Amino acid sequence: MDVADTSRAFGIDIGGSGIKGAIVDTTDGTLVTKRVRIPTPRPSTPKAVAEVVATLLRGADWHGPVGATFPAVIQHGVARSAANVDKSWINTDVDAVFTEAAPSATDVYVLNDADAAGLAEARFGAAKDVRGVVIMLTFGTGIGSALLMNGVLVPNTELGHLELDGHDAEKRAAASVREENKMSYKEWAKRVDRYMNHVQRLFTPDLFVVGGGVSKDAAKWLPLLNLDTPVKPAQLLNEAGIVGAAMAAIERHGE
Ligand code: BGC
Numbered sequence: 001m002d003v004a005d006t007s008r009a010f011g012i013d014i015g016g017s018g019i020k021g022a023i024v025d026t027t028d029g030t031l032v033t034k035r036v037r038i039p040t041p042r043p044s045t046p047k048a049v050a051e052v053v054a055t056l057l058r059g060a061d062w063h064g065p066v067g068a069t070f071p072a073v074i075q076h077g078v079a080r081s082a083a084n085v086d087k088s089w090i091n092t093d094v095d096a097v098f099t100e101a102a103p104s105a106t107d108v109y110v111l112n113d114a115d116a117a118g119l120a121e122a123r124f125g126a127a128k129d130v131r132g133v134v135i136m137l138t139f140g141t142g143i144g145s146a147l148l149m150n151g152v153l154v155p156n157t158e159l160g161h162l163e164l165d166g167h168d169a170e171k172r173a174a175a176s177v178r179e180e181n182k183m184s185y186k187e188w189a190k191r192v193d194r195y196m197n198h199v200q201r202l203f204t205p206d207l208f209v210v211g212g213g214v215s216k217d218a219a220k221w222l223p224l225l226n227l228d229t230p231v232k233p234a235q236l237l238n239e240a241g242i243v244g245a246a247m248a249a250i251e252r253h254g255e
Pocket of ligand 1: 113
């Protein structure tokens with residue numbers, strides 16, 4: 001597909017188990033093509049992941065702006081951490097690796113996965129038109145965070161790595177911890193509550209948005225949280241990363 005329409009971009013969401021992509025209409029946050037999912041290669045080395053990115057773009061015959069999420073600190077295209085991905089990514093220019101692997105005339109813009117989800121929720125989802133400070137937290141393999149002020153993103157906040165009771169917070173309260181330890185939502189919600197109260201104390205947000213796979217079960221655990229800040233489940237669910245990545249490719253946040 002060609003890029004006669006400058007509001008369209010290809011969004012790619014890179015996660016620990018799957019790499020998903022689609023063409024996005026960034027004016028309304030809808031997917032223009034069906035979401036394609038390819039399992040994340042193991043090990044998830046730069047070369048192997050770049051090949052999947054290229055396959056997705058070739059499959060859609062896409063030659064235009066491309067945005068990709070990455071589950072690490074991304075400073076001007078370069079990975080500065082690798083909590084839940086292959087360590088060989090640290091200090092890799094992810095932007096350059098993907099751009100090189102992509103079909104010609106395709107420039108790839110990379111940003112942190114939770115930051116992408118936060119941008120999408122702020123523009124089209126649970127935080128649409130919300131003024132003030134919004135914190136999005138994604139509960140998955142780790143905990144991702146996005147901090148927005150009047151819809152403007154402050155990237156790479158990494159609030160999942162706050163130290164809480166002597167632990168890395170995501171090692172206590174990520175959704176994967178609940179699954180691995182076969183915890184009930186009630187037990188797990190106690191940890192999430194403790195964690196979110198801590199974040200609340202530090203940032204006094206106007207709204208929390210909670211995302212990740214567990215957001216579809218929000219009714220089971222959101223009512224168990226005891227916070228002063230309103231909390232809303234993410235609305236774009238598993239499309240938020242793709243949509244936010246595509247938005248960032250057009251707007252090129254923080255470049
Ligand atoms: C990483 C973050 C990422 C989050 C969610 C954390 O372990 O440090 O960069 O956003 O997981 O994938």
